Amino acid sequence: MPYSTGVVMNTRDFGTASANIVVSARNLDLNNAAIVEVQIFASVNSTVFYTLDLAAYVVPANSYSVREFFIEGNVAYEVQILVTGTLLTPNVLLSVYGIDEFNRLVAEQRFAQAELTFIPSLSPSM
Numbered sequence: 001m002p003y004s005t006g007v008v009m010n011t012r013d014f015g016t017a018s019a020n021i022v023v024s025a026r027n028l029d030l031n032n033a034a035i036v037e038v039q040i041f042a043s044v045n046s047t048v049f050y051t052l053d054l055a056a057y058v059v060p061a062n063s064y065s066v067r068e069f070f071i072e073g074n075v076a077y078e079v080q081i082l083v084t085g086t087l088l089t090p091n092v093l094l095s096v097y098g099i100d101e102f103n104r105l106v107a108e109q110r111f112a113q114a115e116l117t118f119i120p121s122l123s124p125s126m
Contacts, residue, residue, distance in 0.1 A: 002082040003116035018098030019072040026093045027059040034085040042074035051125040
């Protein structure tokens with residue numbers, strides 16, 4: 001089941017700009033690993049988006065993974081995440097946070113699981 005942050009403005013005009021994005025995944029399943037796919041789209045001018053990063057990694061059963069992605073210099077971005085596993089619905093909690101150049105959380109760029117938007121599929125890479 002894929003999720004998206006939607007397009008996030010990343011300029012100081014709208015608060016604090018993020019230098020990095022942190023994607024956290026906690027696999028609550030006691031027996032089965034989960035595969036997390038992350039796609040990050042970004043724009044330096046708010047009109048053309050490109051694929052900034054693609055990553056896929058395994059989160060073992062009953063464990064936690066935190067990954068950091070560089071976003072600085074882009075005025076807008078979107079994070080898409082797909083979680084798959086041996087079960088039809090993996091039991092994985094997700095969050096996405098922006099952090100500034102001093103590694104402080106950017107409160108207006110915080111997305112807990114319930115704040116992520118369900119999307120029908122990941123977008124094609126650009």
